[in-house]
Amino acid sequence: MSHPRSPLAPDRIIELPPLAGVRLATGLTGMRYKGRDDLALIELAPGTTIAGVLTRSLSCSPPVEWCKAKLKAGKARAIVVNAGNANAFTGRHGRDVVSTTATATAKLLDCKPGEVFIASTGVIGVPLPVETITRILPDLKRQLAASGWPRASQAIMTTDTFPKVATRRTAIAGAPVTISGMCKGSGMIMPDMATMLAFVFTDAKLPAGVLDSILRPAADRSFNAITVDGDTSTSDTLLLCATGQARHVAVRSAADANLKLFRAALEDLLVDLATQVVRDGEGAQKFVTIDVTGAQSAKAARRIGLSIGNSPLVKTALAAGDANWGRVVMAVGKAGEKADRDKLVIKMGGIVIARDGAQVDGYDEAPVARHLSGREVSIEVDVGVGKGSARVWTCDLTHGYIDINASYRS
């Protein structure tokens, strides 16, 4: 179950500082893993607002259904996350697990079950023994601490090889505000509205509707722009909680000019977390940034970028450091978005390889091959039909992916 740490992992995992209104604790349920915590309880101060973006998978899990329903009220007092069992495709039993967990947590924290959010990832289709969770929840309550971030970010991991955290200090109308988050995910990554699991917290005081309006476009440009294997999870969950502990002028609308820095900081943090997921992509040896320009719209550009980033042939060529740009042409062609083959420009590592529908005169592959031999690869494509652009991140496809996924359950 444990794989060597990704070569693309950050040199140093930062330690998240306390954030006013958030306390965390972890424990070991024993439902799947041994010798490591697999359950996290995150307690949120009274008055915390919440927004979320969840998988659009039609096979979405009971925890996802629960979160979708409870987000409407926009209030949160706790998040319970378990790793190792996705509680997905588990029928009525799975729904009971969620409501039992929420009710038990609400009783402990003296709140309503609808203020408890649940997230589960791991194997699909196996009934989750809920008593393994409810039995240890009182223990977790006793341990709750503002310093619990490192343990929580590790407890939510499944095939991840490093914990993924990020923090930003920003301001609203001059008053300091912090945003901190953690996420997990390594395979089954091509989020359709959100990644597997990401939890982001701020001490800002923002109504749930404002949070939601800020979160969606930022999610599109971060978690919705990454892919490891083109497989969309049943459990993708991105939650953003605002504890309201910071002291700043009141904000009532997402259009408020005072949110400009906050918006930018949030998107920056989401991109940081999302790209950490790619850097921990199953078997990843190279981190790939794909910039698409000249498309009919930003959405079209993203689809073209994902078509390149999902192509097994592009990804295996990158694994080999092979400048096989013809496969990029193929992936542009199959994306189903408008592109002018005879105006296509392709660059790798900033070097123009093809222009106007053909390889450039006197093309020298050597510098491109040198670029591709590194850990960080850049591909730029202009499709020559409009002004839409998008950036997408992916990793290469290696033997490691097969090793991990041909043995995931064992």
Place this chain on the structure above:
Amino acid sequence: MSHPRSPLAPDRIIELPPLAGVRLATGLTGMRYKGRDDLALIELAPGTTIAGVLTRSLSCSPPVEWCKAKLKAGKARAIVVNAGNANAFTGRHGRDVVSTTATATAKLLDCKPGEVFIASTGVIGVPLPVETITRILPDLKRQLAASGWPRASQAIMTTDTFPKVATRRTAIAGAPVTISGMCKGSGMIMPDMATMLAFVFTDAKLPAGVLDSILRPAADRSFNAITVDGDTSTSDTLLLCATGQARHVAVRSAADANLKLFRAALEDLLVDLATQVVRDGEGAQKFVTIDVTGAQSAKAARRIGLSIGNSPLVKTALAAGDANWGRVVMAVGKAGEKADRDKLVIKMGGIVIARDGAQVDGYDEAPVARHLSGREVSIEVDVGVGKGSARVWTCDLTHGYIDINASYRS
């Protein structure tokens, strides 16, 4: 460049018998391969009609563009096929290569250039030296023979590990008619309208419009229902030629009841060829048949089937013989087609694993694991919303795929 023969290859490659009106020859251009023929010339009797289905990729190659244009007239006297260079994304030069080849062939065979069809597969983006083809065409003309099938079916191969041929004897209104075909393809296989290259011939006498009407639905249920890696080629080409040498009552409409047996034989032959492509899927160790029922339409069922058949997580689980049916649930969910999660039925090897949105009571994995340890795997999914059904074929995703594609150009 050469890989061990697929373990899923047929025990014996049949030898195609002569077909009235078709002669074949092969030669070595030296443009890429050494020590094996890489060019095939297929001569068709005067009066031959033709229909075709070609890639919808927006990056389609000059040979594909040429075929699309020339199919409108519906007449064919020759097909020229080279392997090793796809002549795709080669700009004006690539278009000149096609017209030069067609003109040279037409001169040799005393026909019009528009009656010469061209197909090329191999590496994308590298200029094809046309003189390597035109120089040896006169040699090929001299060698043309009705017995040339085996050599031609081998000359068109790229990463294929065995030649793919099929033949059927059928009848039109009691008169015997033969259909024979060959195809190639092993990677970059998720045809969008057709597979990489498939050439099918019959001695029936059918107008081009009738051929076209018969070909399209049969292509949808054969080549458009297979996937190896979800990557759509720039060069997919399926051509059906009728030499008109058989003696049967005249057929003027695709609705003619006399075509019933012919239609069935054609679809059967196309499925035979298409599944041989899957059996030669790059790195394939298992042949997988996916039946989807209960969908909103046949098209929806096919999309769900392809979503399962393209999922790297499903395919790596199958490679490991792991009955990880949760990944099938995931793939159904991401397909974007209507499905009722709480009515989903999943079977493997005919054994019911899940029903009504959850694992069946007393589920025993042992017989499923036994089924998955074999070479031929069956997955059945009922999505519980309608009457649409489709069958899709794929293979597993193994280390072999990475080996082949991380070294294709070298």
